[in-house]
Amino acid sequence: MILVVAEQHGGKLHRASWEAVAFAQELAGDQPVDAIVLGAGPGDSAAELSQAALATIHLVDSALLEPYTADGYTAALQHAIEQLQPTHVVLPHTYRTRDFAPKLAARLDRALITDCIGLTSGERPGFLRPVYQGKLVAEVAAEGAHPHFVSVQIGAYRADAAKRGSTAAAVKPLNVPLDAAAIRQKAEMPFQEAKQAVDLSQAERIVAVGRGIKGQEHIALAEKLASALGAQLAASRPICDSGWLPMERQVGSSGQTVAPKLYVALGISGAIQHVVGMKGARTIVAINKDADAPIFEIADYGIVGDLFEIVPAMIAELEKA
């Protein structure tokens, strides 16, 4: 049996849980796929997930699991896995999974392959994952006894690719012993820093800058192109980390997710943390001096060259009309 660890926040299923189900179904072949949902009263999210073609959904309901803590989740899943004996445990590669999954795998001393984007079939499954900033893809085999843990990159599988069942999957409560004293983290409620003043999700056109812009003094050049295109200005994380643009203009897993008609990536290499936030754009333009940059894998149009020559030429061309 393959066990999917679904993620829920306040009874609402994280969309990436469906993507993890799609991956698990591909991995399973003829084997059954179960899921497990943890939390304090996570029943609504289990009901939502029961539409998927799953054998059983195991429900772990405990006040000690809300709010989320790494110690609480590790203990609960350790007991659940010992009871259920899956061959593989599949998780969405969310921030939460990154927080507890390595601890869980270490405690059970089992393999964990993170951030997978696909599978190869064969005698034993090969898990495909990006390495070297997405410049190469590695096929990784898990070593040692089962279960093997696998996390699935967000967006690598489509949520609607998860097979639906003809009848709702059975939801069964699962009792696991939890000790409040063994949970060392005390978590407060999640919050947003400030109301996002810039809502990039509504922008029709976006010009985004990355490390290739080199210095804060060159931001004005990108701004000028944005204004000539009628676009909003955005950035990848390192630009906001350096303080060259405010955090609210960051696109990517830790910033905003955008889906404009046009996305112009200036000097952005295309690290996955950025790409997950913008790959829904209809038309993607990449301008980068490195022809091997991963951004060209998702771009519709590309220019390999020096953005400090190309961007002024684009501005001149737009102003001509």
Next chain:
Amino acid sequence: MKIAVCIKQVPTREWQPRIDDSKRGVREQDASFEMNEPDAYALEEALRLREKHGGEVVVCTAGPARASQVLREALARGADRAIHVEHDRLSSITTDSFVIAGALADAVREEKFDLVLTGLQSDDQGAAQTGVILAERLDVPHATIVMDVQVQESVVRVKRELEGGWFQWVQMPLPALLTIQSGINQLRYATLKGIMAAKKKEIRKVMPVSLPAAHSSIVGLDVPRKTKQTQLIPGSPAEAARGLIQKLRDEARVIG
């Protein structure tokens, strides 16, 4: 306060890896190396905590002889001393997180650190596992993707980054391990004085007899498959710019 910072030496971001003849590895001899960027932020945070609370910052790495370069750099930035775990099985840049975390755990455990910091993931393999496995091996509580660290007596309170612009404060007793997110602070660079001082600082070598088993192995490497057919627009900057604008107007119809 006694703080450990675990640092990895990784190939530079500009390096274009070439797959070697085995099709399982890359031509490491072509690479130049640097300090893993998230680890540099972890080091900076440790130096700031020492400035505020006093104590000692010890940098640790598990890697081949060449990795001592990042320890020397960390000492030049202000770390007090260094520990270098060397072993044949730590020589490849593809070493599994369980092996690295196991090697670090044995070297770090006896020092009884109050706080262990490391970057949230490496720029080469990017597994985002080593820090959390290390916490489990040291039997200390942890938090990941940390954007603020406040130490009060025997407790550490941290701001964790969640997805989509959300954050959360989490508190735990010391000793603890934190994985640090890039951008938590502004990095300092080594001064000439720091570089000179680093030459006198200790790098202790640890040569473990055995290391824990790897839990994964790379069985193949390939270049990524393109999901889109990219139209590359050739020509001089002016020609390419003209060609691109024309396509955006007439073909993609995304500008007026």
